[in-house]
Structures are given as C-alpha cells and as structure tokens.
Amino acid sequence: MQQGIRRLVALATVFAVAFAAVYFIRNGTAGFSRLWNGSGGNEQDFRPENFTLPNKPPLELGDVELLARLDAEYARLTEAVVPSVVSIDTAGVRRERRIDGIGRQRLRMVPTQGQGSGVIVTHEGHVVTNYHVVAGQQKIEVTLPEGNGKSGKTLPATLIGEDRLLDIAVLKIEGDGTKFQPLKFGDSTQVRRGQLVFAIGNPFGLGETITQGIISAVERSLSDTQRDLFQTDAAINPGNSGGPLVNLQGEIIGINSAIYTPDRNNPGFQGVGFSIPSNDVKDTLFSILQRGRPIRGYLGVRMFEGGVVVGVGAGSPAELAGLQVNDVILSYDGQEIRDTTQLINLVQRTKVGRKVPLRVWRAGQELAMEATITESRAEAAEVPQTLQPKVRDMEETLEAIGLQVAELSAVDRQNGFSGVLAVEISPGGLAANRILPGDLIVGVNESRVSNVTEFYQYLAASAAVQTTSLYLLRQGRELKVDLPGLPRKEEEAAEAPKD
Numbered sequence: 001m002q003q004g005i006r007r008l009v010a011l012a013t014v015f016a017v018a019f020a021a022v023y024f025i026r027n028g029t030a031g032f033s034r035l036w037n038g039s040g041g042n043e044q045d046f047r048p049e050n051f052t053l054p055n056k057p058p059l060e061l062g063d064v065e066l067l068a069r070l071d072a073e074y075a076r077l078t079e080a081v082v083p084s085v086v087s088i089d090t091a092g093v094r095r096e097r098r099i100d101g102i103g104r105q106r107l108r109m110v111p112t113q114g115q116g117s118g119v120i121v122t123h124e125g126h127v128v129t130n131y132h133v134v135a136g137q138q139k140i141e142v143t144l145p146e147g148n149g150k151s152g153k154t155l156p157a158t159l160i161g162e163d164r165l166l167d168i169a170v171l172k173i174e175g176d177g178t179k180f181q182p183l184k185f186g187d188s189t190q191v192r193r194g195q196l197v198f199a200i201g202n203p204f205g206l207g208e209t210i211t212q213g214i215i216s217a218v219e220r221s222l223s224d225t226q227r228d229l230f231q232t233d234a235a236i237n238p239g240n241s242g243g244p245l246v247n248l249q250g251e252i253i254g255i256n257s258a259i260y261t262p263d264r265n266n267p268g269f270q271g272v273g274f275s276i277p278s279n280d281v282k283d284t285l286f287s288i289l290q291r292g293r294p295i296r297g298y299l300g301v302r303m304f305e306g307g308v309v310v311g312v313g314a315g316s317p318a319e320l321a322g323l324q325v326n327d328v329i330l331s332y333d334g335q336e337i338r339d340t341t342q343l344i345n346l347v348q349r350t351k352v353g354r355k356v357p358l359r360v361w362r363a364g365q366e367l368a369m370e371a372t373i374t375e376s377r378a379e380a381a382e383v384p385q386t387l388q389p390k391v392r393d394m395e396e397t398l399e400a401i402g403l404q405v406a407e408l409s410a411v412d413r414q415n416g417f418s419g420v421l422a423v424e425i426s427p428g429g430l431a432a433n434r435i436l437p438g439d440l441i442v443g444v445n446e447s448r449v450s451n452v453t454e455f456y457q458y459l460a461a462s463a464a465v466q467t468t469s470l471y472l473l474r475q476g477r478e479l480k481v482d483l484p485g486l487p488r489k490e491e492e493a494a495e496a497p498k499d
Contacts, residue, residue, distance in 0.1 A: 084182055085244060092112050094110055115202070119244040123180055127172070134171070136452075141154050155178070157173050165448050185281070187279065188254065189279060196214055199245050213233040214233060228277070240273075242255060283349070298347070299347045309327045316374075328360065331359040333346060353373065356372075397463055401459065403422060420441050434481050440472055
C-alpha cells in the first residue's frame, strides 16, 4: 500500500518537474513574475498606451465652401422628395397554361407576389408606378415613408387605370385621413444630357433609398413597341421600378422603369437605367383620372423602316388625308421622320382632333397633306390589318400555335423586365422552330404585354386572322419573330381529303 503511494507521488513529481521545465523554457524569467503575481499562463503583460486623437479636421468648411453647400443641398433635396415615394407590395393568383404529354394545354392556378416603388402625385393620394409592378395582381399595398403620416404605415391601394404601352399604372391609396405629400411633375422636354438627377425608390425591399447620377441620353428605346426613354447612370436596382427620377428642384422628370443587363438570369446594375419621360406620364395620368383610360392619337398606317407606307387603314385619318401605299412620310408636324418608332411616338402624343401637316414623297414628287388625328381604337394603334371573315375559337388557336408561356418571377420584375417567358413549345405547332424556351416575349404586334392572360388574348385574336409579330429578347438580343396566321376554315375544308 505504502509502496503504491510512493510510486504515485514519484510520478506526480516527475510530471510537475517536466511541466515546470517546459514552462520556464517557453516563458523565461518572465514566468517567475507571472507566477508570483498570480496571472494566467496564457495572458500577457499589458501596459496602457499613451494616445492623443486629433480635435480638428484637415480642412474647415470655409476651405471647401462650395462642396459644403452642395452637401447640404443634396441632404435638403433628399428630405424634400423622400416623403413622396412609397413602397408597393402586391399579391395575387395567376392562371398558368401547361402542355401535357399529348400536346393539350391545361390550366392551373399559381400564387404570385411582387414588389416595387411608386410616387405620390396628388394631395388625394394618387400614386404613379409601372404597370408591370401591379400587372395581374389582385392585392396592392402601399407603405408610406417615415415622416409621411405615421412612420412606415401600410395602407391598401386600388388600381384606377393603366397604360400598358407606356408601362404606367395609377393607384389610389385608401387613406384614413393621412395627409399626403405629392411631388410636382417637371417638363421633360427641358431635360438635357449631362444634367444631375436623383433616383428614389425601394431597391431590394430595403426602403427609402436615393441615388445620384446624370442623364446619359434622352432618346433611348428598348423595343419597337416603346416610346423614347431617358437613360441615366443613377443606380437603379431591383425594386426601383415605378419610383421617380427627379431634377435639382425635386420635380419628377421621369418614372424609373428598367435597367439594362446582358444576362437576364444574372441581372445586375451596369450603369444603364431607363426612365419614362414625365410629360408622357403626366398625359396618361390626366387621361386616366379624367376619362378612365389612356388617350392616344391614331393615324392608321403601317410602315417599313424609312417611312415607307405599306398599309393604310380603311376610313383612317391617313386615308382621309390622301396617303397611299408606297408613299414615304418625310415629316410629321414639322419633324423629320427617322424611323417607324419615331412616327408612332409622335402620333400617339398628338392631341386628338388636332390637324397635323405631313410632307410625303410620292413617285418623285413631294406632296403636302394634312391629317386630323383621331383617338386610337386599340392599344395597337398604328397597325391596322384587314381581318378575315371567320376566326377560330381562342383555345383552338392557341393549341394550333403550341406555345406555352409563364409569368416572370418577382426578381425579374424587380429587375425591370416585363413580358412573359416562353417555357414550352409543341413540336408540331406554328411556334416550333421560331420561339425557343427561355425567350422573353415583350410585345405582340405593336402592343406590349405584361402578363400571361394579356399575352394569350392578344396572340389568339391576332393569329386567328393574320400573320402575327412577336417582339422578344433572346440572350440579350432584340428579335422580331413572325408567326403565320391560321388558314381559314373554308380553305381547310377545301384542302381536306374527300372520301
């Protein structure tokens, strides 16, 4: 027993000596001090350092007076405009068509959500935003910024009207006595390249955010179906859609609508954003509030690039003015015509009932004409077509085309994209070998599309009676694809084999 105890003591002594040897080898004579003072072996001695912080900036504000004033004015501008910018959240249910294994289309209901920005433009609580922010959604809520009524208050909103071609929607906040602070519209015709601008919105759902940049260009178009836009390098990100672009006075000079990105699957800000000019937005706002719908001019011609007339609508202002096929429209209301898109923009902006002078080239002679602009009878105003007498059932037409599309994701819409996404094409349909899965379809003929229901309605109505043009984006390139019209039923009966 005593021998076992002695062995245990001997082992403990050996371990203690070995530990002490290692400790003093690693810590030297400082180890004695640490043991004597009771400090832990893993701690180091610490002596407070002497330090003195500077109490003066490198420059006084008087030394950078101009920058100081600019800094203060930026802050003042932000305080003035942010209370008028709102965040918009939407929810709804959409119908989605699926093609089954034998080529038949089936319907299913899919819940949807969206998010964007808007700007209050009246004391009564009317809000302007992009149509693609609220397209097809049944529930719309608006969150007010801090300092506008109660902080962060969320209220329901009602869709008053929309302009799908311009991509503008007008909402009305269902307030409870909240006092709204609207922003004034500026004159977009006075906007110049290089001027300072500020974009305000709700990027990525973060809330009130302001970015600064310049106007990079004043006449940009993302497709043949869209009017000229402002291009800016002010940072516009997912969620900014529908927010205002303002000048140094805090006036709305544009509504932010899209960003340019070469890769739709991996979008990101590239220093190129687009805004709808305020004068166009203001005209649409007035039309919707006063008449419940957008009002745009109608001339009634179909043209190739270069202003060559290839079709004149029966009874249209163009026909009454004397325009004929193969005429070349040189100028409209005193402005030289560069391309078809420019003419469409000019016509749509013309006040209904106004007489507009035209200069036309015909068979080597220049002619002067005058057309009285009427109201567009449809959103595809400048594309009259001769309709065939018999049309097919909508489901039958869509089955013959064999094209299935889906709504864009919330991320796509926040990134500024609008339209529908091609997801499946039947091998035997009219769309086969023309449309590819992944194509972003933004327009049917001259009408922009924002949701699946709208796309199918336009497509079925057009394809049943005529060749239909689809405008799309494919891998960053803009394309126009023509789908042949369905044969008339009389022709099918004549071509059918007889017993």
